[in-house]
Amino acid sequence: xxxxxxxxxxxxxxxxxxxxxxxxxxxxxxxxxxxxxxxxxxxxxxxxxxxxxxxxxxxxxxxxxxxxxxxxxxxxxxxxxxxxxxxxxxxxxxxxxxxxxxxxxxxxxxxxxxxxxxxxxxxxxxxxxxxxxxxxxxxxxxxxxxxxxxxxxxxxxxxxxxxxxxxxxxxxxxxxxxxxxxxxxxxxxxxxxxxxxxxxxxxxxxxxxxxxxxxxxxxxxxxxxxxxxxxxxxxxxxxxxxxxxxxxxxxxxxxxxxxxxxxxxxxxxxxxxxxxxxxxxxxxxxxxxxxxxxxxxxxxxxxxxxxxxxxxxxxxx
Amino acid sequence: xxxxxxxxxxxxxxxxxxxxxxxxxxxxxxxxxxxxxxxxxxxxxxxxxxxxxxxxxxxxxxxxxxxxxxxxxxxxxxxxxxxxxxxxxxxxxxxxxxxxxxxxxxxxxxxxxxxxxxxxxxxxxxxxxxxxxxxxxxxxxxxxxxxxxxxxxxxxxxxxxxxxxxxxxxxxxxxxxxxxxxxxxxxxxxxxxxxxxxxxxxxxxxxxxxxxxxxxxxxxxxxxxxxxxxxxxxxxxxxxxxxxxxxxxxx
Numbered sequence: 413x414x415x416x417x418x419x420x421x422x423x424x425x426x427x428x429x430x431x432x433x434x435x436x437x438x439x440x441x442x443x444x445x446x447x448x449x450x451x452x453x454x455x456x457x458x459x460x461x462x463x464x465x466x467x468x469x470x471x472x473x474x475x476x477x478x479x480x481x482x483x484x485x486x487x488x489x490x491x492x493x494x495x496x497x498x499x500x501x502x503x504x505x506x507x508x509x510x511x512x513x514x515x516x517x518x519x520x521x522x523x524x525x526x527x528x529x530x531x532x533x534x535x536x537x538x539x540x541x542x543x544x545x546x547x548x549x550x551x552x553x554x555x556x557x558x559x560x561x562x563x564x565x566x567x568x569x570x571x572x573x574x575x576x577x578x579x580x581x582x583x584x585x586x587x588x589x590x591x592x593x594x595x596x597x598x599x600x601x602x603x604x605x606x607x608x609x610x611x612x613x614x615x616x617x618x619x620x621x622x623x624x625x626x627x628x629x630x631x632x633x634x635x636x637x638x639x640x641x642x643x644x645x646x647x648x649x650x651x652x653x654x655x656x657x658x659x660x661x662x663x664x665x666x667x668x669x670x671x672x673x674x675x676x677x678x679x680x681x682x683x684x685x686x687x688x689x690x691x692x693x694x695x696x697x698x699x700x701x702x703x704x705x706x707x708x709x710x711x712x713x714x715x716x717x718x719x720x721x722x723x724x725x726x727x728x729x
Numbered sequence: 730x731x732x733x734x735x736x737x738x739x740x741x742x743x744x745x746x747x748x749x750x751x752x753x754x755x756x757x758x759x760x761x762x763x764x765x766x767x768x769x770x771x772x773x774x775x776x777x778x779x780x781x782x783x784x785x786x787x788x789x790x791x792x793x794x795x796x797x798x799x800x801x802x803x804x805x806x807x808x809x810x811x812x813x814x815x816x817x818x819x820x821x822x823x824x825x826x827x828x829x830x831x832x833x834x835x836x837x838x839x840x841x842x843x844x845x846x847x848x849x850x851x852x853x854x855x856x857x858x859x860x861x862x863x864x865x866x867x868x869x870x871x872x873x874x875x876x877x878x879x880x881x882x883x884x885x886x887x888x889x890x891x892x893x894x895x896x897x898x899x900x901x902x903x904x905x906x907x908x909x910x911x912x913x914x915x916x917x918x919x920x921x922x923x924x925x926x927x928x929x930x931x932x933x934x935x936x937x938x939x940x941x942x943x944x945x946x947x948x949x950x951x952x953x954x955x956x957x958x959x960x961x962x963x964x965x966x967x968x969x970x971x972x973x974x975x976x977x978x979x980x
Binding site: 483486638640645 | 804
């Protein structure tokens, strides 16, 4: 599948943004969020900035972005529609929480409970995003449970790293200690889920060139002639092949940047660093993780084979 | 509404005979000709005199098969929308632009509300949907909806363009939901099959498999002479002049 930049940014940015809101609710419920305007502004700007630019970016690959509002209507059948609707609905509790925190100086009590509602809805939104991909039977690399686990885990993980980075910058000692262990667990969990995903897609196949043409009764089927001499839309969008030979290297980069290096930095921040050094390590961990997730998401698209490629000579998908 | 109808009154579709198809691309050409001026007009061509790329509803592939004994075949294979009963391209559509008609089962796109998100093309295993980059919307086979119901056309012309034009009669059109229709009888007689049934899309269109090969072994009596030597063996009984020419040429 063609890895569109707009969709890679959309899924990684909204994932981190929604994840951050989950950890803000977690801190708010424990009374660990400072109520002042500066904290409120920075945390909320980071969260809303990622979510809003991500959602806007997702309209970037549309043929008619001005009609995007229509995508809210078919929630009964379409996961893309459900995702659009959930994204809009999630803004309601998140905006109320933002108003209470920034304008009214409340970050605990009722504000924390509104934030918790927002956090649950944020995770449902991330789940609907994952289902856009996981619901497609034509792409066995996506049509599996690891796709759903992956999106949810990586959203919580990258959002948690962002929460840690900001708490490091503000020197929020108790918040740091409340966040560090869950985020370390999520880094290990995230890498495990991606490993299981990569193992799964080695063997996941639904159809063959024989079933696609129905000619298996005559033996082995191969493509003798394409219908057209130049690549058409189907081959450009669904027959993307550039990444496959580099997949192993890019996987290593995704694993190193996305998970291993942030893990080392977090352990160092926990055991050896304090003050500015810790803040720098935590910020670096978040930045490296996002770079790793861009590699990971690029592979998620580029490695995925679509059933239509069977008509163009692929043997099994 | 992108939920599928529970049942459709008719199941209009195509039956494609792979035994007859010669891979001439006439169906694809006439499809382009009709549809570039019909409901989904235009079927945009980008850079037609360079790296040509454009929207087509019909694509003709050619496959080779080879069995364990080394017997091979060449099969021409037209590929177009199968107007599936459980069309995944319809249910994934977020705007309601994609729909399946209750009256005849035809799957269509309302281009006025399509946002061009391309998800329907991801959901279709058959590559039936092509994105028109110039128009920013998705396009697909309409089963020539503006031809098959067109009362201004003579009755025999009210068939999809690909069916009307096929010079070998490899394509048939009709109601595959009616077991007594000509197309249903044809499918039953020739063991017509659906493509990728494991994808769960329940296609309406059917393909008829190539018939078994005739005996092609050298003992077969009706085997056509394949080489000049075969003809030359008979030279002894030819008229004098011919034998003379044969002798001179054989020196």
